[in-house]
Structures are given as structure tokens and as C-alpha cells.
Amino acid sequence: MTQFHLILLMFFLFISGCAQKISPINTENTLHSNLFEEHSVWQVQGKLAFISPKERQSANFNWQFDNAKQHLILTSFIGTRLLELIEHQNHSELIYDGKTYLDDNSSALIKRLSGFTLPMSQAPLWLSATVESDANEYDTQQRLVSTTWVDPQGQVWHAKYQKYSLHRQMWLPSRMILTHKNLSIKIQLNKWQF
Numbered sequence: 001m002t003q004f005h006l007i008l009l010m011f012f013l014f015i016s017g018c019a020q021k022i023s024p025i026n027t028e029n030t031l032h033s034n035l036f037e038e039h040s041v042w043q044v045q046g047k048l049a050f051i052s053p054k055e056r057q058s059a060n061f062n063w064q065f066d067n068a069k070q071h072l073i074l075t076s077f078i079g080t081r082l083l084e085l086i087e088h089q090n091h092s093e094l095i096y097d098g099k100t101y102l103d104d105n106s107s108a109l110i111k112r113l114s115g116f117t118l119p120m121s122q123a124p125l126w127l128s129a130t131v132e133s134d135a136n137e138y139d140t141q142q143r144l145v146s147t148t149w150v151d152p153q154g155q156v157w158h159a160k161y162q163k164y165s166l167h168r169q170m171w172l173p174s175r176m177i178l179t180h181k182n183l184s185i186k187i188q189l190n191k192w193q194f
Helices: 002-015 027-037 106-114 120-127
Strands: 041-051 056-066 069-075 081-087 092-096 099-103 144-150 156-167 170-180 183-193
Touching (some): 081 106, 092 106
Antiparallel strands (some): 041 056, 041 183, 056 069, 081 092, 092 099
């Protein structure tokens, strides 16, 4: 059960979106956001490592976004499926260890299974580096390099975008770190598809 909770915690942190203030951003970053928002169907594959003072867990992921519905699969490095989250029109489904758990939405499902609440609907902004926040910091090419926000539960999160790759005229993250207190998630985004 402890491994299940660690896997879920890693999952929560990975897809934790951002509660942010909307602030005007320069023209170049707005163009990037608009280009990304034009795509209602996309997929990203990669690796993540969940690091806490007591333990380190890693997994591969395949995360799909299709017209505002998410589908996430976490697998071990030898290909064993750890969990799968699927959002349907009227409910969400989490499959773990051969068992299926259902709820009206992903956030409620995750909270019911783990006690954690997470803003699933904002995950695409955080993952694609299109977050709008007063704390945003940009490099000379107007790519987001750092941001800090407070989630709806009052927890402070920090994201650092370490590397970008150019895809369809968009600079998309290829390496980043998400931190909250003594938790850290290193994320490598290997393949974006539209």
C-alpha cells in the first residue's frame, strides 16, 4: 500500500496544475501560448523521478490530452504498467493493480484514493510552460525559466524549466523540476506529438 501511495503522490505532483493570477505577458510569450492553445489534441512521453528525503521513485509516462480530456499512463522502466488515469465525458477512471476506481472527475478520484486534491484542469498550462503568473521569469528568448504559485490548498509550488526543444514553432519544455517543500520531481519530456 505504501508503494501505491508513493506512485499516486508522484502522479499527483506530476500533473499538478497551477492556480495562478493572470497577468499580461509580452508579445512573444503570448504568441507561444496561442500557438500551443491551437492544438486540442497532443501527447508527450518522457520520464520522471520523484525524490523525497526518504525515497526515490522513477517511472516512464505517456500523457495525452484530447479536447480537454486527459489520459495518463505510468510504467516502470521495464515496461510494467503502474497506473492509468482516463478522463471520460462524465467521469474519471483510475486503474491500479488490476482494480478500477471511478469518480465524477479526476481531482475527486485522486482525493478519494489518496487524500490529496489536485487541479487537473490546469495541468496543460504547467506542463507546456504557458503558465501566466506574476512570479514568472523568462530567458532572453522569452521562454519561461521559473515560476512560483500557490495552489487552491494554499501550498506553494515552484517550477524550474531547465531545457527547451523547438516543436512546430513552439519552444516546449524538455527538462524541468517541480518542487514543494522537501519534495522534488525531475521531469524529462522526450517526445511531443500533435
